[in-house]
Amino acid sequence: MTLYKIDEVASECNLTKRTIRYYEEIGLLSPQRSEGNTRLYTREDIERLKKIISARDVLGFSLxxxxxxxxxxxxxxxxxxxxxxxxxxxxxxxxxxxxxxxxxxxxxxxxxxxxxxxxxxxxxxxxxxxxxxxxxxxxxxxxxxxxxxx
The missing domain is CATH 1.10.150 (DNA polymerase; domain 1)
Known part of the structure; x- marks a missing residue:
């Protein structure tokens, strides 16, 4: 399974790292952590994030x-x-x-x-x-x- 760092996810989803961390903080995302406590994301996490972005942007959903x-x-x-x-x-x-x-x-x-x-x-x-x-x-x-x- 390929894991992605927050920089890669931010770039692919066109978000800031801060926004991704905030989404994690409020419970919309739950990335894995490396031994060094680095956030690691799966392809499934990225797809979930894209759904969140679409729901936010297209549907205008609040948090x-x-x-x-x-x-x-x-x-x-x-x-x-x-x-x-x-x-x-x-x-x-x-x-x-x-x-x-x-x-x-x-x-x-x-x-x-x-x-x-x-x-x-x-x-x-x-x-x-x-x-x-x-x-x-x-x-x-x-x-x-x-x-x-x-």
Missing amino acids: QELHRYIEVVEMLTGQRERYRSITDLEERRRQLEEIDDTLGKQLDMMESKMRTIQSFKEEAEQLRQQVREGMERLGRQSVERAEAEH
């Missing part, structure tokens, strides 16, 4: 939401692995129901974030409409004033 999202992602990973190892049809069905429930939780998190984003968007659109109406009124007033002066 608390990131914790919950990563928990759900890990739950799904475990459930999918269990599903693959099950041969009993009834047990497979139960496992699929569990996966469906977990996916529902993940989708609920995303829907909630999207509703918040939609609300901000609607606010900005309303403000933009008011600004455009104000510009239109000013344009009409300018025309009226110019006509009155002639």
Whole structure:
């Protein structure tokens, strides 16, 4: 198994070492330690970090939401692995129901974030409409004033 130092991980993920250490401090990452106490990361750690970055950047998740999202992602990973190892049809069905429930939780998190984003968007659109109406009124007033002066 290849292990990576924090410099390599920071470069690959386009993060600072400080951010990576902070993510470790708050429990989002758990790297291995060498005998010299150097942080060592697996490819799995790097992929997890990339998911964290995507959830943070694309979905706009807070750190608390990131914790919950990563928990759900890990739950799904475990459930999918269990599903693959099950041969009993009834047990497979139960496992699929569990996966469906977990996916529902993940989708609920995303829907909630999207509703918040939609609300901000609607606010900005309303403000933009008011600004455009104000510009239109000013344009009409300018025309009226110019006509009155002639």
